[in-house]
Amino acid sequence: MLWIKSLHLLFVISWFAGLFYLPRIFVNLADCSDPTTITRLLTMARKLYRFTTILALPAVVLGVVLWLYYGIGRGPGNGWMHAKLALVVLVIGYHHACGSILKKFENGLNKRSHVWFRWFNEVPVVLLFAIIVLVIVKPF
Secondary structure, three states: OHHHHHHHHHHHHHHHHHHHHHHHHHHHHHOOOOHHHHHHHHHHHHHHHHHHHHHHHHHHHHHHHHHHOOOOOOOOOOHHHHHHHHHHHHHHHHHHHHHHHHHHHHOOOOOOOHHHHHHHOOHHHHHHHHHHHHHHHOOO
16 A cells, blocks of 8 residues: 555655646746747646646546545545545536647737736645645545
8 A cells, every 4th residue: 555655745746846846837838928938838728737737647546546445535524535536527528728828828818917827826835735735634
């Protein structure tokens, strides 16, 4: 079980690294008008999104294995796990939203400012903080 936990954490950390950086690229894309720079940033964003998606899959699968096979967070007194799973669903939704935003940038359809993306960039930080508190503190 400790190997599975270790791998789960490794993939979660790697996934979140991508979720922290991809919106920063969006900030730069929203604030840029140079076609060469836009092309370079779009290439970076595409590669990062693809790699981040690959990292998300084992993170989620290993988390499900820990939950179902080892029973972590199941049974009475484990309301924290329900809250954590709800936040994980939000993280997956955020990841999907990043893919949709990337497509808008690729098609020249972005209407949002770099300021909006600066705020959007903070969402995974808040989600990760809440998930860590739930897993470590287990408040309910």
